[in-house]
Structures are given as structure tokens and as C-alpha cells.
Amino acid sequence: MKRLAFISLTTLALAILSAIPAFAEEPSVADTLINLAYSIDTFYFLMSGALVMWMACGFAMLEAGLVRSKNVVEILTKNIALYAIASIMYMFVGYNIMYGGGPNGFIPGFSFWLGADNAVDAVLASGGDTYYSTMSDFFFQVVFVGAAMSIVSGAVAERMKLWSFLLFAIILTGFIYPVEGYWKWGGGFLDALGFSDFAGSGVVHLCGASAALAGVLILGARKGKYEDGKVKAIPGSNLPLATLGTFILWMGWFGFNGGSELMISNIEEANAVSMVFVNTNMAAAGGLVAALLLSQVWFGKADLTMALNGALAGLVAITAEPLTPTPLVATLVGVIGGFIVVPSIVFIDKARIDDPVGAISVHGVVGIWGLIAVAFTNPEGSLVAQLTGIAVIFAWVFGTSLVVWSIIKAIIGIRVSAEEELEGVDISECGLEAYPEFTRK
């Protein structure tokens, strides 16, 4: 396939070149190359975006597997609905807040809907500096905001009202996320400060986890999680689904990190993208092995759910800088992520912060590790800038989320009744059961 594609591109180029003498208006060789590079980079961007979109499915499967069977329908509804809401809100206003520029790097610009795509003449006149479609950029970015919101749904699972959650999704995806996104990727003050976050350990993952933490603190733990002063385990209903979800996330992450290189149409960039793919994979592998070993040694059993969280921890950790480390260093970044995530989950559990899927540990605690690691793996990284970025993102997202969750709680409430929780939110919120033909314990 690769060879065929190469031949057809060459044939195309030759055909265009040979046609030049016949028509005075035909594009020059330079313009043709700009055309080709623009198409390849845009194509790469779109395919990466489609991979990241698929991560929404990964989160849905992971979370559906880690909750009890009486709450599966509701978590699936939340996951697919939040993705749709994120898409609409980001088109409506989010993308413009994030990438619309601003007066001082702190307050973002504000406008609605999407602008027109690049005109052909403008692209050619840029000499290749404009190298992908604006619409492809929007598409790539919109799936990231979906990922941030997906992180929240797992942490508040099994007890939050469906519509309160979706109301929060509107605010996070349309406003909270785009503002901190502007500070970094939109060219705001964090970017100017030298804060480095390649694909979003901070902008996406720490953001999602901070919003989740605020939600869990206001929401409280699931009934039965803490009894007689002890932490009670509430095993997930479907570990095959949770494993499938993790595999899907692992795969989608190649788009998440790989696409964030933004360009692939020359040798240097193609090598860079390849390095990002390899490092992303290595970190996930390292994280999984570390978490699996740790759970075996610590708990006496190889806990699959911890291994899955370990893989995701490796991925989150490498997301802040998947390009500059060697594959060995990337593996170690993942290994440390895996070693952090297991005690973090246990500690957060003991601190009575009930997070059924470990989202706060995987995306928040390990996200912070990933951002700090940049200072050691990227020669241009600065520890002070990284710590500043972490503090700013956490303070902004946690603070605003706390306010928004509180307002939602005051107006319509955020928690289902004790009776509904006991019966399961599938019946009380959606009127359906995920497995109606199974007998229940």
C-alpha cells in the first residue's frame, strides 16, 4: 500500500508538471509542492482527530466496565452525550475563546461560530507557512475538549444526576477548558512563560481531573463505599469492557500525541511523528508493567484494573513531552507514572474521595508528574514554568468548577436520592437496564 501511494503521488506530480507548458496559468512546481504538503498535513491532522474521537469510546467502555451493572446505561449516556455537547459548545464559542487571541495573554477574545477556511491564494502566498486546513484544526481540537470532559464522568459515576452532569459539561467545554487552553495553546501568558505541554498532560488531563475533584468533593462518596470507618471495595461489573476501553484509549493516544506534532510532510517531521508514536507506546507499556508488578507485590494479586490504570498513567505522563526523550527514557517516564498511580488511587480512596475509576489519580496526579518530567526530558524545559503552569491550571479549573458545581447543586441538585442510588441510576435516570436478562446479585 505504501509503495502504491508513493507511485501514484509521483505520477500525479509528473502529470501536473508535464502539463505546465501547455497552460500559462498552471501552478508552479513550488505551488504544487505546497498543495501536496498542505493536503498531506491536513489529511494527517484529520485522521489523528478521528483517532482521538475514538478515545471517547475508550472512556465510555472503561467507565462502563468499572461501575456496577445497575449504573452502566447511565454512564454510557453521559459519555456519548458529553461528546456531542462538547462538539456543539466548542463550535459555538469554545474554539474562538481558545484560539481567538486576546488583548493581554490573560483575557481571551470572545466571538461565536467558526470562521471560513484558508483561501487557496492565501495558502500559496504563505509559502507553506499555512500548512493545514482551519477546519481540520477545529476538528482536532474539538475531540480534545471531549476527552477532558470524559475524565470527569468516571470520577462522579454511579451517583450524580444525568442532567446536572450535562449542564456542567456545557460550562466546562464552552468556557472553563477554552480559557486555560488559550493561556497555553492559544498563545496566552502560560505559553509566554515557557510552560511546556506538548499534547495536554496539563491542558487536557489535569484540567479534567481538577474539575472531577471539585465535583467529587461536592457530590460525596457512593453509598456503601465507607462503612464502619473502613474503605469498602465496590468491584466493577465488566472487566472485559474496561480492558477494551483501555486498548481503545491506548490506540487513540497515537492520534492524541502523534497528531499534536501538527505536521508530517517532510523528513524531519515524519521522523518526529514516528518518535512520538514510539514514545507514547513505550510509556504506556512501562506504566502497565509497573502498576501490575506493584499490585502483585502490594496486594498479593495481579489487579487487572490497576494494570489498566497503569497503562493510562504512562500515557498521561508522556503526553506533556513525547518527542524529546529517547524510547528508554519514555519507558521510564511511564514506569514512574505507573508507580505513582497505584498508591495515589489507594491514598485518595483512604482520604474519602470516592473516584470509582481512578480518574483523579490517572489524569491529575500523574498529569502533574508528566508536566514536571518535561523539565528533565526536554532540554528547553523549565521546572519553574512547569510548576507555575500546574498551579495556574489547577487553580483555575478547580476554582471555577467548584463554583459551577455549587450553583448547579443549589438550583437543581447534583445527587440522586438514596433510594435511586440503591436501585441504580440506570432505572431512575434512563429507565433502562444494561443487562436486563442477567440476574442480579
Next chain:
Amino acid sequence: MKKIEAIIKPFKLDDLKEAFSAIGLHGMTVTEVKGFGRQKGHKEVYRGAEYVVDFVPKVKVEVVTTEDQVEKIIETILGAVKTGKIGDGKIFVLPVEEVVRVRTGEKGKEAI
């Protein structure tokens, strides 16, 4: 006539079936059951937190037989399912007042 009920470990069911065939016993009723005995359930660790599995899965095997066969069947069950570890199960012997074969209407020992 007697009914013998044996609560056994599920993975021993095939062994027991073979052993019954070997002594010429050609009928048994099997039910999947859950429960606990003296050792209660067992503890497991999920994501670092302990939980108790209160009801352990078991298989209940029922056979009805004549008095003179009871000891032999009990021996057979012990030989087939005993592992010597906790959770091996129990055997109950109950009196049976009447047996009717539905197809023919035969009653008593003829119907076993």
C-alpha cells in the same frame, strides 16, 4: 429410599459424574448454588481495598437411591470430590417417602 444431597466444589463435578457412572449410577440432578459454611466467605482485594465474598459458588448434586446403596454412594462422593482443604462441602442423607416416574406412573423402587 433415601435422597443424598452433596454440596461440592464446582470443579469436582465432572470427577463425580465419572465416578457415579463407574458404579452404575445413571441419574443425578445438579444445581448451581451459593453459600458459606464455617470458614465464612473469603476476602479479596480490589484496587487496594478489601471486600468479602459472602456467598461462595458451589454445586449441589442430588441422587435418590435405595437404603442399601447409600454407603457406597457416600464413599464414591468422598473419593471423587475430597481435596482435604476448607470448602470441600457436605453430604446430607434424607428419607424419601415416594418416587413416581412421570412417563409410566411406576412408583417406589421401580421408579428410581
